[in-house]
Amino acid sequence: MAKFYSVITHTGRARAAEAITEQKIIVLSEFIVGDGGGYEQVPDANATKLVNEVYRGYISSLKVSPAQDNQMMAMLVLPSGIGGFTIREIGLLTDQGELYAIANCAALEKPISGVSINLQFRLAVSDTQEITLDVSTGDGLFLRVDQNGADIENKPEFLKNIGVLGTEYPIGAPIPWPSNILPTGSAMMAGQIFDTDVYPHLAFAYPNGIIPDLRGLVIKGTPSSGRVALSFEIDEVKSHQHDANIWDTDLGRKTASWFDYGSRATSEFDYGTKGSDVQGTHDHLGGVAGPGAKWADWRTGTDNTGWYEKNRTNIEGAHAHSVYIGAHTHTTDIGGHNHYIDMGFHSHNIQIASFGQLENTVKNIAFNYIVRLA
Numbered sequence: 001m002a003k004f005y006s007v008i009t010h011t012g013r014a015r016a017a018e019a020i021t022e023q024k025i026i027v028l029s030e031f032i033v034g035d036g037g038g039y040e041q042v043p044d045a046n047a048t049k050l051v052n053e054v055y056r057g058y059i060s061s062l063k064v065s066p067a068q069d070n071q072m073m074a075m076l077v078l079p080s081g082i083g084g085f086t087i088r089e090i091g092l093l094t095d096q097g098e099l100y101a102i103a104n105c106a107a108l109e110k111p112i113s114g115v116s117i118n119l120q121f122r123l124a125v126s127d128t129q130e131i132t133l134d135v136s137t138g139d140g141l142f143l144r145v146d147q148n149g150a151d152i153e154n155k156p157e158f159l160k161n162i163g164v165l166g167t168e169y170p171i172g173a174p175i176p177w178p179s180n181i182l183p184t185g186s187a188m189m190a191g192q193i194f195d196t197d198v199y200p201h202l203a204f205a206y207p208n209g210i211i212p213d214l215r216g217l218v219i220k221g222t223p224s225s226g227r228v229a230l231s232f233e234i235d236e237v238k239s240h241q242h243d244a245n246i247w248d249t250d251l252g253r254k255t256a257s258w259f260d261y262g263s264r265a266t267s268e269f270d271y272g273t274k275g276s277d278v279q280g281t282h283d284h285l286g287g288v289a290g291p292g293a294k295w296a297d298w299r300t301g302t303d304n305t306g307w308y309e310k311n312r313t314n315i316e317g318a319h320a321h322s323v324y325i326g327a328h329t330h331t332t333d334i335g336g337h338n339h340y341i342d343m344g345f346h347s348h349n350i351q352i353a354s355f356g357q358l359e360n361t362v363k364n365i366a367f368n369y370i371v372r373l374a
Contacts, residue, residue: 006090006103006123007043015094027095031076031121032056036088041104047091048099054085055110059092065122076119083112084200090121112171112201112374171374172205174214176367189214189369201374214369235359244350251343260336270327276320283315 008016019026034050041051055078065071074092087108092101101123110117169175174189182188191213196203203209212230222229285295292312 004104004106005043006101006121007045008101008123009045009047009099011048011098012094012100013045015098015100026100028059028062028074028092028100029095030056030093030097031059031074031119032091032093033076033078033087033119034089034091035086036104039088040107041089043102043104045102047102050089050091050099050102054087055082068124070124072123074121074123076121078110078117078119080116081112083110085110087119090119092121092123111204115170169372170205171201171372174212174219174369174371177370178367180368182368182370185373186370187211187373189371191215194373199373202371211371237360242352244352246348246350248345248347250345254341254343256339256341258336258338261334263331263333266330266332268327268329271325273322273324275322278318278320281315281318284313285310287311 015026018024032050032053033055034053036050037052057076057078059074060077061075063073065073076090078087087105087110090103090105091099094100101121103121103123105119108117175186177183177186187194189211192211193209194202194206194211196207196209202211206212220233227233283292287310288308290311291314294309294311296310297307
């Protein structure tokens with residue numbers, strides 16, 4: 001025998017007998033799931049309830065199996081807003097609240113994580129015509145599939161009741177929120193510590209028990225460069241350069257301002273007596289009867305009759321002279337004059353001044369980031 005299967009309870013069989021004899025229809029309305037008290041279960045036809053019911057909901061559809069015409073298939077949906085338990089047992093209830101059928105299943109975890117679970121309950125019956133599903137609208141149990149929700153009067157309330165409104169984001173996902181007043185069951189993402197035992201599904205996203213601080217930050221998709229999710233990156237500017245140039249210009253010759261400096265005296269200094277070097281052997285042209293050699297004949301007398309010789313003087317050998325300079329100063333007349341500076345071709349280095357704000361930003365509207373608690 002299969003390990004997991006379904007059976008019709010004694011109550012269900014009694015209702016089936018009544019349906020045959022009294023020509024009634026069995027109306028199945030709700031399904032129930034339980035955790036079996038923490039243990040695997042064996043379906044018991046004597047059961048009138050589950051070992052430990054943890055959730056009750058409405059059957060979403062009921063139809064005959066296309067493979068077996070004596071088998072009914074009930075579609076059961078566990079919405080995303082409920083969970084935190086393990087499914088081990090399932091039951092179908094009549095519109096009178098009686099346990100019509102019961103089944104066991106492999107342990108199935110149902111977290112509160114924004115994920116719904118669809119279950120299919122297969123049940124062998126003697127006559128599928130005896131069983132129907134209440135599909136009344138308005139205040140009835142189910143909605144017609146072919147209406148696509150058009151038969152719902154209060155649609156916002158409907159979304160709230162089935163756990164769709166406000167549960168589009170998985171637990172842990174940052175949600176932009178336009179107010180400082182937070183919706184129930186949520187928290188601001190401000191770097192605070194949370195209790196991982198109280199909020200186990202949030203702890204699945206943030207095992208360290210700390211909600212990230214997203215105030216003043218934007219979310220960036222994890223790049224392929226090796227960064228890990230939730231890693232922080234400081235604000236930086238992509239490496240780039242600026243081109244700048246001051247054109248070369250010949251500034252030519254510039255004239256300084258004119259000024260008359262007048263006469264300036266040097267400091268006084270006593271140079272003492274200075275001697276010349278030894279040189280200059282020489283003689284001089286002499287007169288009549290000089291001691292040296294004759295250098296000319298000379299006629300004299302009143303009648304120009306006498307001849308005389310003119311001789312050179314004695315030869316003076318090499319000798320030096322001593323010159324006394326003494327203390328004195330020199331006076332220099334500087335006078336009025338200009339100075340000229342050739343500037344020539346040249347360039348200058350420049351530094352571009354800082355520009356902009358304290359951080360990089362784009363046009364934006366501020367939202368609070370919040371996270372669902374569960």
